[in-house]
Amino acid sequence: MARSTTFRLTARPTWRLPNLAPLGLMLASLPILAYLLFPILAIIFRVDLSAMLEHLVAREVGQAISLSVITSAWSTALSLLFGTPLAYLLARRQFRGRSLVDTLIDLPMVLPPSVAGIALLMAFGRRGMLGSWLNDAGISLAFTSAAVVLAQVFVAAPFYIKTATAAFAGIERELEQAAAIDGASPWQVFRYMTLPLAWPILLGGLVMSWARALGEFGATMIFAGNFPGRTQTMPLAIYLGFELDLHLALTLALIMLVVSFGVLWLVKAILRQRV
Amino acid sequence: MSQRRTLSVLMALFALLLSGCGQATTPAPSPTAVVAAPTTVPATEVDPSPTDAPAITLNVFAAASLTDAFQEIATAFEAANPGVTVVCNFAASQQLATQINEGAPADVFASANRKQMDVVIDGGMVRSEQVQNFAQNQLVLIVPKENPADLQTLADLAKPGLKLILADKAVPVGQYTLDFLTKASALPEYGATYAEAVLANVVSYEDDVRSVLVKVRLGEADAGVVYTTDAALAADALVQISIPEAINSIATYPIAPLTKSAAPEVAQAFVEFVRSAEGQAILNTYGFSSY
Numbered sequence: 001m002a003r004s005t006t007f008r009l010t011a012r013p014t015w016r017l018p019n020l021a022p023l024g025l026m027l028a029s030l031p032i033l034a035y036l037l038f039p040i041l042a043i044i045f046r047v048d049l050s051a052m053l054e055h056l057v058a059r060e061v062g063q064a065i066s067l068s069v070i071t072s073a074w075s076t077a078l079s080l081l082f083g084t085p086l087a088y089l090l091a092r093r094q095f096r097g098r099s100l101v102d103t104l105i106d107l108p109m110v111l112p113p114s115v116a117g118i119a120l121l122m123a124f125g126r127r128g129m130l131g132s133w134l135n136d137a138g139i140s141l142a143f144t145s146a147a148v149v150l151a152q153v154f155v156a157a158p159f160y161i162k163t164a165t166a167a168f169a170g171i172e173r174e175l176e177q178a179a180a181i182d183g184a185s186p187w188q189v190f191r192y193m194t195l196p197l198a199w200p201i202l203l204g205g206l207v208m209s210w211a212r213a214l215g216e217f218g219a220t221m222i223f224a225g226n227f228p229g230r231t232q233t234m235p236l237a238i239y240l241g242f243e244l245d246l247h248l249a250l251t252l253a254l255i256m257l258v259v260s261f262g263v264l265w266l267v268k269a270i271l272r273q274r275v
Numbered sequence: 276m277s278q279r280r281t282l283s284v285l286m287a288l289f290a291l292l293l294s295g296c297g298q299a300t301t302p303a304p305s306p307t308a309v310v311a312a313p314t315t316v317p318a319t320e321v322d323p324s325p326t327d328a329p330a331i332t333l334n335v336f337a338a339a340s341l342t343d344a345f346q347e348i349a350t351a352f353e354a355a356n357p358g359v360t361v362v363c364n365f366a367a368s369q370q371l372a373t374q375i376n377e378g379a380p381a382d383v384f385a386s387a388n389r390k391q392m393d394v395v396i397d398g399g400m401v402r403s404e405q406v407q408n409f410a411q412n413q414l415v416l417i418v419p420k421e422n423p424a425d426l427q428t429l430a431d432l433a434k435p436g437l438k439l440i441l442a443d444k445a446v447p448v449g450q451y452t453l454d455f456l457t458k459a460s461a462l463p464e465y466g467a468t469y470a471e472a473v474l475a476n477v478v479s480y481e482d483d484v485r486s487v488l489v490k491v492r493l494g495e496a497d498a499g500v501v502y503t504t505d506a507a508l509a510a511d512a513l514v515q516i517s518i519p520e521a522i523n524s525i526a527t528y529p530i531a532p533l534t535k536s537a538a539p540e541v542a543q544a545f546v547e548f549v550r551s552a553e554g555q556a557i558l559n560t561y562g563f564s565s566y
Contacts, residue, residue, distance in 0.1 A: 127494045142495050143438065143478035225479025225490075226443065240482065243369040243445045 040257060047250045055251040063229040064237035064252060071145060071233060072213040075152035076160075079209050083161040084202075088190070090161075091168030102165075105158045116154050117222025124150065124223070147224035148231050152213035159212050163205025167198040200271050207267045211260055331538050333545060334380055336364045336371040338387035338528065339483040340412065340448065340502050344561040345385070351557065352548050359541055367446045367483035375400050375533065382536040383545050385409070385528060387484075388447035392529045401531045409550050410563040412502045412526040414448070414455055416516040417491050424497035429516060430465060432498065433472035440487050440496040443480040448487075451524035452500045458522040502526065504562040527566065 055061055090102060108116060124131040124141045131141065141147050171194055179189045195202075217235040224231040226240065234252050241249035337345045342365045349361035364371065364381070368391040375381050376398035384401065386392045395401045418426050424437045432439065442449035456470035481487045484501050491499035492512050506515050530549055532542035548554050555565045 121493065121495065125493060125495050221482065222486075225440070226481065227477065227479050231479065240443055240445060240480075243367075243373055 043250060043253050043257065047254050048247060051247040052251045052254070055248050058248070060228050060232075060237060061248065061252060064232055064234045065255065067145065067148070067229065067232065068214055068234040071148045071152060072210055074149045075156055075213040076206055076210040078149070078153050079157040079160045080206060083157050084164060087161050087164030088168050088194075090165045092173075105161050107158075108155050109158050109162075113155060113216065113218025114222060117151065117219035120147075120151060120154060120219060120223040142223065143225045143227065143231060145224075145230055148216075148220050148233060151219035151223050152216045155216055155219055156209040156213040160202075160205040160209035163208065164198070164202050167201035167205070168194065170201070171197050203267060204271060207263060211264065214256070214260065330358050330360065331541055332360045332362055333382045333538060333541050334362050334364065335383045335385065335545065336366075336375060336379070336381045337383075337385040338368045338371070338447065339365050339485045340387055340505055341365065341385055341410075341528070342485065343508060344504070344558050344563060347557050347561075348549060348554055351553060352545055355548070356541070356544070361545070367442075369394075369445045369447070370483070372398075380537075381533050382538060382542040383530065383532055385530040385549070386447070387412075387526055387528055388450065389527065389529055390450070391447065392531065395531075395533075400533050400535060402534060405546075406529045406531040407546065407550060408527050408566040409530050409546075409554075410528040410558050411566055412504055412528065412563055413523050414451055414500055414518050414526075415503045415506045416498060416500055416518060417488070417506050418498050418514040418516065419491055419494040419496075420512055420514060421494065422497075422514055423494070426498055426514075426516065429459070429518060430469075432476070433465075433469055435472070435476070437476040438478045438495075438497045439473065439476040440479050440481060440490050440499040441477055442484050442487055442500075443482055446481075446483055447526065448484040448500070448502060449480065451526055454524045455500070455518060455522055458524075462522065507562045528563075 086105075090098065121142065122128050124134070124147070126132065126135050126140060126142060134141065141150065175197075176189050176193060179193050180186070184192070215235055216233070217239065220231065220233060221236060221239075226232050226236050228237075232240075234256055238249045238252045238256070241252060335345065335349065342363075345363055345365070349363055353359055353361055364374075364379075366374075368386040368388060371381075371384060372386070372391040372394040375384060375395050384392070384395055392401065392406055396403050396406070416426075416429060416432065418424075424431075424434070426432065426434075426437070431437075441452050444450055444453060453470075456473055459465040460467055460470040478496060479490070481490070484505055487499040488501050488505045488509060490496055491501075492509050503515075506513055530546050532539060532546055536542040549558075559565065
């Protein structure tokens with residue numbers, strides 16, 4: 001696709017394009033770029049450095065950060081573990097209802113997180129469809145850190161599954177078939193052929209999913225509640241801090257900005273090297 | 276191809292979501308209704324002529340606990356003032372105060388405590404002499420109908436292992452709850468460690484009073500503390516354990532028009548309407564006591 005575009009561009013008289021088109025494009029790109037950047041800069045400029053240092057050592061800030069790191073790591077690992085087989089299935093097999101499954105996976109991405117929270121409560125709450133049964137078995141999920149992870153997996157796993165499906169679909173079947181003819185078992189084909197080839201894109205999907213989990217707010221608030229150190233992740237601490245102490249909220253917001261940017265940037269760098 | 280199909284499904288979904296959002300009900304004002312505004316408005320330099328004024332939208336920011344009462348008051352006010360549409364924004368008072376100070380378009384603020392009213396006074400959004408109290412409320416302990424933790428008295432709240440939901444201390448009802456626990460701890464019948472033991476049972480600090488109500492009602496927690504008016508809304512799904520007057524907190528609700536209101540005389544008229552016999556009668560049906 002990219003090749004044909006460049007071909008068409010070079011085939012046309014190019015003497016007018018070099019000057020005007022890039023400049024016009026740049027000007028047309030500016031408004032949205034400025035709009036996306038401005039609020040982020042506004043946060044950075046509003047942070048009072050001494051207040052920030054003071055808040056960095058506050059117990060609630062530390063609790064929120066470590067809880068966010070731990071829960072988002074868990075939810076990303078679970079998305080990888082349970083999302084990969086599903087993605088591979090969707091990429092490799094045509095079956096009845098495949099597009100239905102595909103659409104269902106899209107759902108959590110477009111649903112408001114509050115809907116996700118209510119849905120999780122109806123399913124896993126103490127009187128929920130599964131939750132009441134779990135409760136009888138002595139397992140109570142609501143208001144625990146596990147509930148935070150569940151909320152994150154629900155809203156974030158689709159980001160990984162969709163990307164992984166595309167990654168697997170992009171690997172030519174002939175390669176896998178050739179390996180199979182040479183005597184490789186399906187697992188060996190997947191482990192030594194498909195997975196290494198797809199890995200850079202899988203990693204990209206994992207990072208998107210992790211970033212979504214880190215920012216999860218609505219479903220967590222409804223399903224997991226808000227308790228410092230147990231279910232109060234960074235987004236919840238920012239939301240409540242916004243009402244109690246703006247500097248606390250700004251400090252956490254800045255940390256989230258820096259960490260998210262750093263990780264996204266790092267992964268892009270890794271991908272550039274691999275591809 | 277499958278992408279196009281996905282897209283059409285998404286679009287249908289969005290259409291559904293959008294149609295579900297258009298819930299701002301604007302009942303057609305009855306043409307015979309009397310205009311009450313000009314008579315109740317104190318003299319202002321602006322000439323208030325709401326009779327032939329074009330449609331006015333009044334944005335009322337009210338504490339979450341006022342939701343049901345203020346919806347009815349808004350309808351009654353609209354009926355009495357043709358051409359005025361009241362749009363209510365219900366949230367925890369501290370959220371509303373923050374929104375107002377950040378420039379949200381509001382005409383009237385009804386808070387669940389004085390503290391959050393002071394926040395907007397400090398923000399220059401309300402003149403303190405215009406603040407008037409209009410209702411009172413009290414706390415009550417609520418338990419799901421099945422009473423899973425077998426709570427019988429207030430003292431049982433300190434039983435270890437209980438799951439209790441409170442509102443966050445940023446929310447007025449959360450602060451009132453902490454006050455109640457402190458008062459109880461000072462009494463010998465509860466003991467000095469009462470507050471500490473109760474707080475150890477908290478599983479979540481919710482961001483407004485209605486979340487506490489809903490989660491207890493759903494049976495997600497064993498108990499919660501809300502206003503008596505909230506508990507009354509779900510009376511058949513809850514067991515209520517009253518909190519004695521001596522340790523209960525009396526929540527007093529202040530209301531005021533905002534200095535930046537685009538329709539100050541209508542805002543003032545709304546405040547007067549809430550404090551009028553008709554407004555108070557509506558509040559009373561929802562369990563608020565008059566101030």
